[in-house]
Amino acid sequence: MNLPHIVLASRSPRRRELLEMLGVRDLEILPARGEAPFPTELPPGEAAVEVARAKALDVLPLAPAGSLVLASDTVVALEGRVLGKPRDEEEAFAMLSALSGRRHTVYSALVLLSDKGERCGFEATDVFFRPLTEGEIRRYIATGEPMDKAGAYGAQGRASLFIERMEGDFFNVVGLPLCALGKMLGELGYEMI
């Protein structure tokens, strides 16, 4: 591993944990100030890249020389509709009811800025929920898991009981497409392993 100092422009504990799981040690968390308005005119994947790029550029002036800025953004899309983080439990209930028994798509963008160059892109993963009962949705909300997550669920937690099938990168749904990240870092001359 020959990674530089990495500045993660994200408040998400899950993204930090995934990087730590990969053995990234020289990691600084520097969330962007505020959030750019979501560009609703773009397709979801492109919109996620724009949001991630705004986060990365916001943080870039604060990053130490020689470091690599990493930003991401995750968007959940159901039949053309984008689901953000639920504002309250009733919105979480509405989102999970909409996802029940259906396929939706999760897009996570990656933006990497460094002295050696920059990379950006997104990955898409299809997620298939089994049909949920109202009781299951209520009890899931009562665990607190849905509240800080786009689409009101976390694939790495109890919502694993709801997900019959995925097509794509699982970690893309958690919030950071790890295989794509490794490839992009490789293109910049860095090795994750």
Add this chain to the structure above:
Amino acid sequence: MNLPHIVLASRSPRRRELLEMLGVRDLEILPARGEAPFPTELPPGEAAVEVARAKALDVLPLAPAGSLVLASDTVVALEGRVLGKPRDEEEAFAMLSALSGRRHTVYSALVLLSDKGERCGFEATDVFFRPLTEGEIRRYIATGEPMDKAGAYGAQGRASLFIERMEGDFFNVVGLPLCALGKMLGELGYEMI
């Protein structure tokens, strides 16, 4: 959650961790003594069910009254060939070289024995590895991750950098198909959530 006392007939720390992540508290680990010979004459999914059933039946006489015995077995199959746990680093190297740039299938069986009835079955997940360099394989082996795992990789660890895509349940590849487990428990009258 109205689960009974669960006896997990497995030594796998990952299966235990997944159950704990789901909030299972009343859990006892009771690995089967020895391992039944792998029934090579059966298709991989059926073979995994047979092995899991043997583990469950081995442990059943030791399980407290009213408990539920849960056993599983995970099989990695590449073009009709079954890959077990590597015996040494050279075998891990051969397995990972064979998986490189190809699709393979992971089968995990579930066997549940309880007073309320029994259930068994398996799930299959297709896993697509990107092409790996010899250096990547050697460095991955040096992390120690491959050595106790069927197919010589762990999808929840650094091999996430190798997996471009999955089709099916991610946790099935980790070693326990959680969505299927929830459904089977539901059929026996138990709620995981």
